[in-house]
Structures are given as C-alpha cells and as structure tokens.
Amino acid sequence: MIKNTMIDNQVTHKTIRAFKNQNLTKEQVVTLVEVARHTSSSMFMQQFSIIHLTDEKKRMYVRKISGQNYVGANGDLFIFIVDLHRNQSIRRQLGEDDGRLHKTDIFLQGVEDTVLAVQNMVNAAASMGLGAVILGSINNKPKELLNVLELPKMTFPILGLQVGVADQMPQLKPRLPLDAIFFENEYQEINIGDLEEYDKIVQTYYDLRDSNRRIDSFTKQVSSKKLGTKETKRDELLKTLHDQELCLE
Template sequence: MNETIKTQLNHRTIRKFTNEEIKDEDFKLMLEAANHAPTSVGLQRYSIVRIKDQKIKDRLAIIGGQDYMKDARELLIFIVDLYRNARIGTEKGEDISLFNSIDLFFQGVSDSFIACQNLVIAAESLGYGTNYFGNIYNDIDEVIRIIKLPKLTFPLIGLGIGVPNQNPQLKPRMPLDKKVFTNEYKIFDSYLDELKDYDEVMRTYYDLREANKRVDYFTSQVVTQSKKMSHNRKKLIKSIQKQGFDLHL
C-alpha cells in the first residue's frame, strides 16, 4: 500500500490543534494541490476565502455552534463562484443570465468539493490535521454578509487546518457492500437488519466531542441528526436564490 492511500485510510477529524503555525511552504503546497484538482470543463467555478481575522473566526464559531472552529490555525471557506466567469462574460458583451443556471451552480459545487478534498489529502500527507465545517449552514446569509460575498457566489464548506493536538479513534465506516452496488441500486428488505453489525461496531467508538461517552447506534443517529436540522438550514434554497442563482431548468 502506498503512502497516499495510507493517509486516506487513516483520516480522522481533528478538533484540537496546537498553537504551532503552519509552515508557509506547506500551506502553499496545499493550495497548489487544490488548484490542480479536476474541474468541470476546466472552468474552475470555485474560489477560497482564507479567514485570517480572529474576530471573523470567532463570529463564525458562534454561528456554527462549535467553539473549536475559532482555534484552527488556518480556516478556509470554499465557495461556488460563478461571479468571476459572469464578469468575464459581461465584459465580452454577454448577458449575465448565461452564467447563473442551476447546471453551472452544481458544477461549482462539485468543483469546490473536489478542490477541498485535494487540499485535505495534501494537508494530511504533510502531517497536519483537518476538520470540515458544515456548520456554516446554520446561518448562511450571515456568513455571506460577513465574508462579503457578491451575487453568484455561495459558501459551501469550511475547512480547519492545523497541527493535531489530539489522537482520536478511527471512526468505523459502513461496510462497502451496503453502499457499493453493481449496475443498479440495491434495495434491502430491512436496513435495520443489514446494519445491525455496524450498529454494534459504532457502539465501541468514542467521539472526543463528548469525552468518555460512546456514540449511539448508527441507525439511531440517522433519525436523531435528521430531527436536529435547524430552521435556518431549511431556508437554504431561498438563500441560494438571493445570491442570484436561477434554480429553474
């Protein structure tokens, strides 16, 4: 097994970082890895906002409800960015409606996530820890305001990076045969029966967010987490439309 795959199989979410700074040359390499990620037809419909102002980090941590967000040595927000290409088009005399479709929005979504994962692999290969932050969706409109995003951009995911100050357990994953199918989607007679062994495995896992407390069954978490969705997250479509995206086909 090569070192890249070893790094990927050993991925852990890191929520506590030391005060050690990330080396400039290492951070530049991470950004280059993101920059060389595949993008749809090469049009690179994403951008990255690097959060250096501690006050902004603190505010984002409050919005996200996760205090450790503010302690990341580097905090990045990956965004769908159709604004840049729309400006190119309008400067060439094209109508802006050519650049705000749902198709292009989803291309920006995929570009953003692929670039982010490329950066994560690079960071972890250099010995750093990472943490994805989906908590920006708790109040996406406020995040847009704070980082001053123009129309035709949308924040997708936050990413914290730093030198790990914890060594969490490797979180168990669902068996491949429950989510990798051949030629067609496989429907099981009972998902509770199919996942009962995985439920037991998950019960042996400790999430360091709640020290010394084992997590609940995976199948219980499916229901619990769905019920916890915040009211603001239910308004995401409206927020996307407010940013100028046409979500109609």
C-alpha cells in the same frame, strides 16, 4: 486491497478538531492552495475560490455561526466558495450576457469543483503530517455568513476547512460495510437487519470515545432528530441561494 502510502493515509483518515497553537507557514499555505488550484474542473470553468480567513474578528463570527468552539481557533481557516461571479464578470466584460450562469446545473458544477478542491487539500494536508477538519457547520446561518465574508452575488460558501498541527489522537471512526454502499450494475435496498453488527461496532466506538456521553448506534442516529423535521436556519439555504441569484432555473 492494494497498499501504498497514499491509500494508507486515505483509509486511515481521522478528522482532527484540536490543533496546536501555531499557524501554518507561508510555504505550507501556498502548497495547500496550489494543490486545490490544480483540482479537476467541470468544463474547465474553475468555478471556486478560497478565502484564507486570518482576521480574528471574522474568525470569531464564523465560530459563532458554526456553534463549535474549535472553528477559527488554532490552526488556519479556509472558506471554500462556489464562485460564478468571476465568470459572470468575465462574460460581461467581453460583452456577453450571463448565459446559463443562473441555472441550477451550473451551480452544481461549481459545487462539484469546490468539494473536490476541499478533498484534495485534505489529502495534501495529511501528506504533510497536518490535521484537518471539514466544516459544513459554517452554513448553520447562511445569510449571516454571507454578510461576514462580504461576498458578492453569484457566490456561495459551501465548506470551511481548518488545517493545522494536530493536538489529539482520535480513534478511527467505523464506516458502513462495503456491501451497504457498493453495488454491481443496480442499486440495492438496505435491510436494517444487515446493519446489526455495524451498529454494535459504532456503539462501541462512541462508548470508548466518551463513556460519559451516551451515543447510540448508526441506525438510531439516522432515526433521530438529526434528520427529523425540526426547523433550523439551514432551511434558509435555498432562499439564500436565490437571493445570491443562484439556482434560479
């Protein structure tokens, strides 16, 4: 495998969940947002926006929604939003109707733009010696989040991102074997027996990380309640998208 500084940072990436009690400088924030702003964009529609959440009350609400005590605590919190409202407003001001903006296809293009921007900011943060954690947990209660952020129709928060000075040194989390995710020309079905060695590695990783909290192998996690049939507030996602006038067709 080719080695360079950028590749080394990416293949040794560690999620940071504990940050020192200091905020980013204005220069650091501007640099991170500029990197996100220059992310590749589907059809050049640039269908995302970022909210830098500095209001302590709103950060507290997002923490409660996420159910994770480090969210909105130390470091800086960014909320990445699929934003079709801006282009809707532009079209209407130019005397055009909404066109395809309410279709699922366009929403997914906005999701692509937004997620790519998140990852670009994570990479930039790492290059600056900062830690970061991507927060899918902000959508544990999607309707509440929309209210907290006071978002207009045709927008939807996809991911949060917390960035700051790391206050922990976690282990590198083991990933699936290459041949389990990378194929030539056609999809290959997984054989659970081929993951036996990987399961042992994952179990050892968790045992070393927290010997008092038993967490089983990867395959047992997949078969656990994580992907079970229990109902959660996240089951409201599609209805919430429809309420936001997104994914209507």
